[in-house]
Amino acid sequence: MSTVLLIIGKDLRRLWALALLGFLFSFVSTLGWYWDLFPKSSGFLTFIFSQVSPVVVLFFLSVGIVQSDPTIGDRAFWRTRPISPGALLCAKLLTLVLVFGVPSLLLNAYLALSMDAPSRVAVGMLTESTGMLLMESLLFALLGALTRSLMQAAAASLAFVLVVATSAALIPLPFLFTPWRMDIPGHAARMAAVGLYSGLAALGLLVHLFASRRLGRTLGLGAIFLPAVLFSASRWPVSIGAEAPESASPAKAGTAADVQVLLARPAFAWSNGYMNDPASGTVVRSQAVAINAAIRSIPPGRIVQIASISSVLRFADGRQLAFERIGREFWPNWSSFAQASAVCAELGLPPPVPPSQPDKQPRLRLFSVIDQTAGAFAGRRGTLTATLKIYELQFRELARMAAAKGSKWTHRGQKWRIRDIAVSEGKVVASLQHLRATSVLLNEGPSHPDERSDQYRYAVALVNRARGEFALGYHVWDSFDAPQWSIDLTTRKADFTEFWMIGGSRAPAPTDAGWLAGAELVVLEAEPAGSYDKDVVLADFEIPQVADHAEAEPPAYWQ
Amino acid sequence: MNAIECENLGRSFGRLPAVQGLNLSVPEGSFFALLGPNGAGKSTLLKVLLNLLRPSTGSARVLGRQSTSLSAGDFQRIGYVADGQDLPDWMTTSQLLSFCRPLYPSWDQSLATRLAAQFDLPVDRALSKLSRGMRMKAALLSCLAYRPELMVLDEPFGGLDPLVRDDFIQGLLEIPGDDRPRTFIVSSHDIDEVERLADDVGFLAAGNLLVHEPADALRRRFRSIEIVGPSTIKPPSPPTEGWTEVKQASENVVRFVCTSFGGEEEGRIRARFPGATISIQAMTLREIFLVLARAERGKGAL
Known part of the structure; x- marks a missing residue:
């Protein structure tokens, strides 16, 4: 020795x-x-x-x-x-x-x-x-x-x-x-x-x-x-197990009845490609069939996304075509209305008025079909049943601090700090620093390295209860640094441009720092609530051919 | 009891043999000089003895232990100083001695202090700032201070100027008897310097041990002889056994080296060349070494 x-x-x-x-x-x-x-x-x-x-x-x-x-x-x-x-x-x-x-x-x-x-x-x-x-x-x-x-x-x-x-x-x-x-x-x-x-x-x-x-x-x-x-x-992966969950009550998912899906017919053949033919075991030409769609929860307050779709097309003679399941990886991205509704629901604020039309109707791929099959069933109409695997998120309040430079909040391995916040040209601009203790040795839990895209995980709100006003922030990921292996450090910028009276109507944007003096900045974290299946049915459905979606169809309706 | 015993010892680097079939014993208490030209295999032999290299063939025992099983503890009894050996150059001599001291139960601090003064070592200067000779002395001091039973010096005079070399040797000679390691092994290609020190001498050339015997015996055995006849004389043909480098210098002059000179040899020469003037010169180790090396080159037997 x-x-x-x-x-x-x-x-x-x-x-x-x-x-x-x-x-x-x-x-x-x-x-x-x-x-x-x-x-x-x-x-x-x-x-x-x-x-x-x-x-x-x-x-x-x-x-x-x-x-x-x-x-x-x-x-x-x-x-x-x-x-x-x-x-x-x-x-x-x-x-x-x-x-x-x-x-x-x-x-x-x-x-x-x-x-x-x-x-x-x-x-x-x-x-x-x-x-x-x-x-x-x-x-x-x-x-x-x-x-x-x-x-x-x-x-x-x-x-x-x-x-x-x-x-x-x-x-x-x-x-x-x-x-x-x-x-x-x-x-x-x-x-x-x-x-x-x-x-x-x-x-x-x-x-x-x-x-x-x-x-x-x-x-x-x-x-x-x-x-x-x-x-x-x-x-042989290595882990030290999962972090014990916080004692807060777990988020509870809704049911299929709480979700509406808007399908803007007609469906259309979107692109040509190749897929594996299970019958022959070879790769053959195929086409993807899609439809413009939107999704929302009733009542608003939860964020619903589609994780996967399994479709079956049934014909009057009893024959049916079952298409391979398509993973959608949380389609669509959040809409601002969905986010605002979810944040308000968590903060106990009245939800904003829903728009008459969804703010976006992105393309939703329903299934892919081999060209030969599509050709064989051309002109035949049946009933398409698409089973959507719905993945639901809810916001939970994570941090609350005075809306002032230098304010900070620490709890369970997370630290939020306001680096800068100021009223500027009819909006409030904030720079937030977020530190998160994490470890690759934890196999799940809040401190497990996150797999979800960062910007869909957090939301920020400014609430001035004295004045009865609030604003939801549009926040952008700014920079990510790793001073040590086990600390995630992210800097986020948040812009607050639209202000509402608590109760519903729009409020003018603050013009001086006095508004901020009485305000709090709230950070919310999206939490998986659960998943369930929802069937949507498209009657009188014909497998479209490439570029034939100009055909007139009945107007879109929520299902 | 022998400090070193080698039996059929060999070491090759790839296909190139550095030491081959070497049998050697160095008795305890002797000062053994291992001589040979550069590349003869001296350093390789010493490194094999100290388990710095593994032997390719044969075996060696050092202080009664198989060389291949020499462990850290055995180096409390062995000292090793080599030209080109890594030293912690950032240390001062004083720091080097402080570092070594706890490693040796037999460390004698008063001896270290005495030798430092005798070697005239600047103890507070970094080893990297010392001259080559001073570095060798510092390394030597860090070994002598624990009174090793066996001291191995590998080319200790390499690169030293004559003054420093003399100083170094004088330092070795002046170590009082009680403070000296019992057995010394010194390898060198610089034979003149070792001559003052060695009791036993071994000549190594191309990995082969040509000769190994006490230095005095070797000096007694080798004589340079010149015979000047009154008229023309011829060297004996075939050459007499024990005569080498026989040369006809001129019609009446024959020179040769006698490798087995003894009491009766002079009489035999005089009988062979009656009336000739016979001049018999003792040889230095260096001269003997040159004779041996030339004979090895010509594969002559001695």
Whole structure:
């Protein structure tokens, strides 16, 4: 043990300046984001300072720690001294933990505490941030141990990146390289697994290298470990379970009767394409059949979307055509009326008056049909029954704070802060900063990395109850930064342009900051309420041919 | 008891043999000089002995342990200083000694202080700022201070100017008997310098050990002989056993090197060349080494 401490002391004495720089970059960059200290105009410099510099220091420090006692070659000082390879490796690993792990633990413990993160989220944050940092430092340390100089280690790092990129091209692993894809189940747990298994592989290679001091064999093992890591990560994901839900009553979904769908006939053949013919097992020409449509909840106050459609066309002679189910991935996007209704419902405000016509009728694909089938049934009319899988969201109030610059709100691992808010040219403009504790180690729950598009998750409202007025904000995603692995930091801009009296009629936009003094800014989060099926029926339906939708049809009606 | 024993020891790098079929024993308490030209395999042999390289064939024992199983603990009894060895250059000599001290139970701080003064080492200067000779001395000091049983010096004089070299050797010679390691092994291609130190000498060329015997015996055995006859003389044909580099310098002058000179050899020569003037010169290790090296090149047996 004394030998281990002796080596740690030696390395720290040699690299203390770099280690200090590492602490500074790590703490200053993270806390700079957290406390919103970086000037808004210095984007590139902030990026270099907070994102690039820590990685550069991590590289130099990890490589420096290992290369101060070279592993390869026969000229190393330690090789002819009473220092065992085990003690040396142990010292190097402990130095990495001391230099990177301990500060990261302290920093993330502070963040978790100050963000009021639930215990499981805090464990996830600490484990993920510290684990990722140690994994990176282990990889750099391994590259350092396999080489004899910083330049060689840098070249080896580039080579490593090339090898990983080539492997990725040869072994397609979408969960690793396109994690934003929504249709990849459990990608976060797989990402976590990649990190964990990479760290273990690097550790294994370091142990082998120190024990055997054989470069060739270690590289050979590495060539086996790399695909093994990627394969294992796709096979055995890692998670620490789900975050316990908040005790608030769960959102309750409506029923099929609470939803209306507007179908603007005629349906039309939209495009030619190809699809798999289940009968022959071959790919054949096909066409998509669509209809302009809208969807709403009755009464307003919930957001309903279509997740998938299964259609069947039945003919009078009893024959029927069943079409393959089509995933719609939450069609359509929210309408502003739907959002306003849902927000008002949650805040206890009277809902806005519904428009006589839906504010948009986007194209809804009903089914795809093989050209040959469409031709065979041309001119025949039947009844089309489309079963819509309805996915319902409700807004729940998340944060409420005074509508003033610097106001903030913290609860259960989320922090909202108003960076700026001002009345400007007949509208109110706000800049909001949102920090969210998260971890890829959590497999579900509010702190699980979100798969939904950000702008469909939050809504903001300004409410001045003293004046009896409110406004719903149109908010846009501005920038996303990741000062630490486990903190999502998003800056949002919100414009409030339309103001209403509580009770219904429009109100004039405020002209001075006095309006804001008595107002509150409310942040609402969309929450999945559940899903159910709704059938819509199109009688006297004929499979359209491409470009034949000019035919007159009865007017649209809500079903 | 031998400090070093090698049996059929060999080490190759790919197809290139650096040391081959080497049998060697170095008794405890001796100062063994391993001599040979550059590339002879001296450093490779020492690295195999200290488990820095694995042997390709054969085996070696160092202080009674198989070289391949030498572990960290064994290096509390062995010191190693080599030209080109990595040193923590950012440390001062004083920091180097402080770092090494806890590693050795037998560390003698008063000896370290005494040797630092004797070597005239600037202890507060970084090793990277020291001259090559001073760095070697610092490395040597960091070994001598724990009184190793075996001290291995690999080309310690490489790149040192003559003054520093002399200073270094003087330093070694002046280490008091009790403070000196029991056994020294020094490898060098610089034979003149080692001559003052060595008890035993081994000549290595192209990975083969040509000769291994006490330095005095070697010096006694080798003589440079010149025979000047009153008239024309001819060297014996076939050459007499133990004579090498036989040359007819002129009609009445024959020179050769006798590799097995002894009490009766002079009488035999005089009997062979009656009336000739016979001049017998002792040879330095360097001269002996050159004779051996030339013979190895010509694969002559000695």
